[in-house]
Structures are given as structure tokens and as C-alpha cells.
Amino acid sequence: MKTIGVLTSGGDAPGMNAAIRAVVRKAQKLGAEVIGVARGYAGLIQGDFRRLTSSTVADTIHRGGTILLTARSEEFLTEAGRARALENARREGMEGLIVIGGDGSFRGALHLHKKGFPVIGVPATIDNDIPGTDYAIGFDTALNTAVEAINKIRDTATSHERIFIIEVMGRGSGQLALAAGLAGGAESILIPERPIDYDEIVNRLEKGRKRGKLHSIIVVAEGVGSALEVSKEIARRTALESRVTILGHIQRGGNPTAFDRILASRLGARAVELLVSGISGKMVGIRENRIVDVDLEEVLAGKKDIDQEVYELANDLAL
Numbered sequence: 434m435k436t437i438g439v440l441t442s443g444g445d446a447p448g449m450n451a452a453i454r455a456v457v458r459k460a461q462k463l464g465a466e467v468i469g470v471a472r473g474y475a476g477l478i479q480g481d482f483r484r485l486t487s488s489t490v491a492d493t494i495h496r497g498g499t500i501l502l503t504a505r506s507e508e509f510l511t512e513a514g515r516a517r518a519l520e521n522a523r524r525e526g527m528e529g530l531i532v533i534g535g536d537g538s539f540r541g542a543l544h545l546h547k548k549g550f551p552v553i554g555v556p557a558t559i560d561n562d563i564p565g566t567d568y569a570i571g572f573d574t575a576l577n578t579a580v581e582a583i584n585k586i587r588d589t590a591t592s593h594e595r596i597f598i599i600e601v602m603g604r605g606s607g608q609l610a611l612a613a614g615l616a617g618g619a620e621s622i623l624i625p626e627r628p629i630d631y632d633e634i635v636n637r638l639e640k641g642r643k644r645g646k647l648h649s650i651i652v653v654a655e656g657v658g659s660a661l662e663v664s665k666e667i668a669r670r671t672a673l674e675s676r677v678t679i680l681g682h683i684q685r686g687g688n689p690t691a692f693d694r695i696l697a698s699r700l701g702a703r704a705v706e707l708l709v710s711g712i713s714g715k716m717v718g719i720r721e722n723r724i725v726d727v728d729l730e731e732v733l734a735g736k737k738d739i740d741q742e743v744y745e746l747a748n749d750l751a752l
């Protein structure tokens with residue numbers, strides 16, 4: 434394979450640039466050229482392409498966001514849109530495509546694979562909700578951002594003896610909330626994978642108060658519902674006032690951590706190796722610190738559950 438395409442799709446995640454850089458430089462080592470596609474599948478449909486060289490990706494390993502830009506494309510959901518995308522890719526001389534993104538992006542990639550166009554997926558989403566890999570690119574950075582924010586809020590919570598409810602990202606997944614809650618020492622962690630138990634939340638608050646602890650941190654994944662609702666429900670049950678902080682998009686940005694840069698470098702390079710050796714329809718991932726590859730079909734059929742042991746530990750250590 435002499436010409437490889439690369440795109441970033443779905444929500445941006447810190448470390449996407451490190452992955453693009455790895456793709457470009459590994460491809461160069463293996464004698465292949467790389468075409469960058471702007472704005473994910475939208476750019477594939479519009480034919481928005483740019484040649485990427487070793488120097489195009491210089492000075493990007495430390496940058497958040499994605500130099501290729503990302504977008505969501507309604508048109509790619511249609512057969513006609515995908516046919517146009519494939520036509521453009523082939524006309525440009527692309528022989529295979531590396532898709533850096535989340536599960537939605539992989540659904541799109543699987544369509545291309547089934548049409549006989551070689552693809553490899555690289556998991557990148559701060560939600561870390563992709564089965565088949567322990568980590569997705571961007572999760573570690575977002576986690577560190579959330580924990581840093583929790584640390585700062587904790588100072589105020591302690592000084593004013595207040596309850597703070599902190600909403601982190603994760604519409605369908607509590608991975609980020611659980612990890613941030615454990616690392617941030619939250620009393621309660623509310624995630625979409627587990628039902629909300631208000632009796633338990635109140636019980637924990639009261640236990641803390643009995644032993645003289647007047648401040649409290651509760652971490653809520655956005656998928657559970659609104660942190661404001663949680664605050665209202667606590668007030669209704671206990672007459673205790675709480676403050677709400679929604680971390681929002683600050684969790685998406687920032688310089689990728691060393692962990693995310695290394696992960697992105699390893700996954701990006703392996704994706705190229707697979708594509709060049711004629712393999713398609715796979716996602717590269719990391720399991721127990723080894724780079725693995727998994728069928729995209731298997732990835733998309735699965736659902737990543739949270740680690741029950743870690744969930745129980747977070748609850749045990751909180752009181």
C-alpha cells in the first residue's frame with residue numbers, strides 16, 4: 434500500500450495530533466504517503482484533502498484538539514454520501530484509511546470496510562467507552578483535567594464547609610466520572626451504569642456530618658441526569674444546600690498527558706503497520722499494556738461496562 438488516508442471524527446480528544454503524527458511518520462518509514470482528510474467524513478465527501486509530511490506534523494505532539502479538524506457528518510449516514518466519499522478517496526489515490534475517533538466513527542469505518550475499502554480504527558474519545566481496549570486516546574488527559582478541577586473546588590468546599598456537586602462528561606458512560614471520583618476522593622459517584630440511590634447519598638452525607646466533616650464532593654456523570662437535579666433532590670431530602678459545577682468542554686481541551694501521547698504514538702504506528710500489511714476492518718487497542726487488534730464488528734457489538742471492583746473500592750474509600 435503506497436497511499437494512506439487519515440481522518441479524525443466525532444468529538445475531539447487530546448492526543449489525536451500525536452496519533453496523526455505517528456501515522457504520518459510510521460508510514461514514511463514504511464514507504465507510504467499520507468493524505469490528511471479535513472473534518473472527518475464530511476471532508477471525505479467534499480474531497481477536502483491535504484498531503485501530510487513529516488514536517489506538517491512537526492510541533493504537534495503536545496497540542497490538544499486535532500490539526501485535521503473534526504466534524505459530525507449527516508451525509509455519511511446515507512448510502513449516497515458514503516458512495517461519494519469512497520469515490521473521492523479512490524480518485525485521490527487513497528488505498529486505505531485510518532479513522533481516529535469513537536464508536537460512531539467506527540460504524541462509518543465498518544461500512545467502508547464492507548465495501549472492500551481497507552480501514553483501521555484508532556480509539557480516541559475522552560469517554561473511554563469503547564470495548565476491546567483498556568484506554569482510548571484522550572481519556573487520561575480529560576481525567577487529569579477533571580481531577581485538577583475537583584482539587585480546586587475541594588479547597589472552596591473545605592473552606593466554606595459546603596457540598597459540591599461536580600458534573601463531568603459521559604453521556605452514556607461513567608468511566609470518566611468513576612475515575613475522577615476515585616482520584617478526587619468524592620463521597621458519592623453517580624454513573625449511568627448504576628441506578629441512583631438517594632438514600633445512600635444522604636446516608637453518606639449524614640455519616641460525614643456526624644464525624645464533623647461538613648464539606649463534601651459528589652461527582653455526577655452527565656448521562657445520569659443534571660447535577661442541578663441531584664442538588665435539588667438532596668435539598669428536598671435533607672434541607673442541605675449544595676453548589677453545582679458543570680465542568681463542560683474544558684475536559685476536551687488541553688495538552689495531552691504523557692500517557693495519551695505514548696498511547697497515541699503506539700496505536701497510530703500499529704494502525705499503519707496493519708494497513709500496510711493488508712489487514713482491514715480492525716481497531717487497534719491496548720490491553721494490559723500490550724497493543725492488540727480487534728475486529729471492528731466485535732468492538733461495535735460489545736458494550737464496555739465499568740469495573741465493579743473499582744466502583745466498590747471508590748465507595749469503600751469515600752467514607
Ligand code: ATP
Binds near residue numbers: 540
Ligand atoms: P464521540 O465518542 O466523541 O462522540 P464518535 O466517533 O462516537 O465520537 P459520532 O458523532 O457518533 O462520534 O460519529 C462520528 C461520525 O461518524 C458521524 O457524524 C457520522 O458521519 C459517522 N457515523 C456514525 N454512526 C454511523 C453509522 N451508523 N453509519 C455510518 N456512519 C456513521
